[in-house]
Amino acid sequence: MKALYFDGTKIALRDDYPEPKSGEALVKVKLAGICGTDLEMIRGYMSYDGVLGHEFVGVVEKSDNPNLVGKRVVGEINAGCGKCNYCTTGLERHCPNRTVLGILKRDGAFAEYLVLPEKNLHVIPDSISDRQAVFVEPLAAAFEINEQLRIEPNQKIAIIGDGRLAQLIARVLRLNNSHITCFGRHQNKLQMLQKIGIDTKTQITSADEHQFDIVVEATGRESGFSDTMRLVKPRGVIVLKSTMASKNKLDFAPAIINEITIVGSRCGPFRPAINALASGLVLVDDLISAVYPISDYQKAFEEAAKSENLKILLEP
Numbered sequence: 514m515k516a517l518y519f520d521g522t523k524i525a526l527r528d529d530y531p532e533p534k535s536g537e538a539l540v541k542v543k544l545a546g547i548c549g550t551d552l553e554m555i556r557g558y559m560s561y562d563g564v565l566g567h568e569f570v571g572v573v574e575k576s577d578n579p580n581l582v583g584k585r586v587v588g589e590i591n592a593g594c595g596k597c598n599y600c601t602t603g604l605e606r607h608c609p610n611r612t613v614l615g616i617l618k619r620d621g622a623f624a625e626y627l628v629l630p631e632k633n634l635h636v637i638p639d640s641i642s643d644r645q646a647v648f649v650e651p652l653a654a655a656f657e658i659n660e661q662l663r664i665e666p667n668q669k670i671a672i673i674g675d676g677r678l679a680q681l682i683a684r685v686l687r688l689n690n691s692h693i694t695c696f697g698r699h700q701n702k703l704q705m706l707q708k709i710g711i712d713t714k715t716q717i718t719s720a721d722e723h724q725f726d727i728v729v730e731a732t733g734r735e736s737g738f739s740d741t742m743r744l745v746k747p748r749g750v751i752v753l754k755s756t757m758a759s760k761n762k763l764d765f766a767p768a769i770i771n772e773i774t775i776v777g778s779r780c781g782p783f784r785p786a787i788n789a790l791a792s793g794l795v796l797v798d799d800l801i802s803a804v805y806p807i808s809d810y811q812k813a814f815e816e817a818a819k820s821e822n823l824k825i826l827l828e829p
Contacts, residue, residue: 515829516624517810521562524555526810530564533620533628539575540586540629544804545622546647547817547825548677549733550756551615555814558756559616566622566827567615570637570646578631586634587649588627589783590614606780623807625829635783640791644804647826648797649786651678655685656789657781658752664727666690671725671744674732675702675713677800677823678754682729683711684795694725696740699820705799717743723771730755738763747771752778800824 516530533539546568554561567590573581593600593608600608614629615621637646655678664670670690672679675697683695683706694712697703703713714721721744728745730737731754741751751773768775789795802822805813807829817825 514625516564519565535628537628538631540571540627541574542569542571542622542829544643544647545569545827564620564624565615568647568650569622570643585637588629589633592630638791645790652681652786653781653783655681656785657778668726671728673730673737673740679731742767750774752776
């Protein structure tokens with residue numbers, strides 16, 4: 514099959530990559546999204562080799578569950594061992610023996626086919642298009658913030674970043690909160706946020722410092738953490754969303770002095786994300802910058818790395 518293989522240093526398109534034969538559900542990929550984590554992995558995050566890609570929509574071709582065959586699906590990316598204490602207590606995504614689609618010991622979605630356990634798959638309703646369905650995984654990551662925190666309607670929230678994930682986080686948090694300010698660098702992206710009622714700024718001023726109850730870091734840059742420390746109130750909460758190949762030390766002293774709660778936030782629940790797309794509560798079509806065939810992968814990755822673009826999709 515065709516697949517984009519990453520050998521740890523570079524990506525190349527292979528026409529002879531082995532079709533997966535793991536005994537799990539076989540999914541023919543229709544569309545896959547390039548995200549910030551994919552770009553960071555090319556720079557060395559996770560020390561991975563294999564097929565990248567974890568945001569996808571596809572059609573089940575083979576499964577032990579006949580009700581899944583022929584269905585259009587998206588998939589949760591963590592597959593635990595099913596036996597350890599983490600798995601048996603509902604923390605499968607933290608299983609020490611897990612595989613992660615396109616990230617850890619499991620080939621991903623930048624290929625004609627992928628495999629996942631049947632329990633990881635979610636059938637997509639007809640009201641959600643293929644292009645919208647690709648956003649289920651990152652949108653679920655945005656909904657994870659609501660799972661982790663009890664956010665009051667009157668709390669002031671700051672989002673650092675204006676890219677792919679920051680856009681989704683803003684659209685999710687605004688469902689229940691109107692006191693949101695996004696700090697970004699790109700006027701075209703900030704204008705998109707303004708259209709949905711989000712206040713935006715291009716710089717942190719002295720009037721902004723230590724004024725926010727909750728600050729969400731979604732920049733993908735090492736400077737993002739220091740920006741959150743400037744914005745968060747004493748005894749406030751910082752939510753860290755970026756995954757990056759950082760080699761520099763971060764200064765946690767201000768967090769200790771100001772008694773800041775730091776929350777790491779990664780994958781999230783798929784059902785709220787699917788429901789939000791199906792009902793139109795969260796719109797994502799304007800976040801798609803371009804769609805490329807897998808044969809144009811070099812151009813696709815170049816465009817995905819440009820700051821002015823948002824979501825780039827690949828069509829295997």
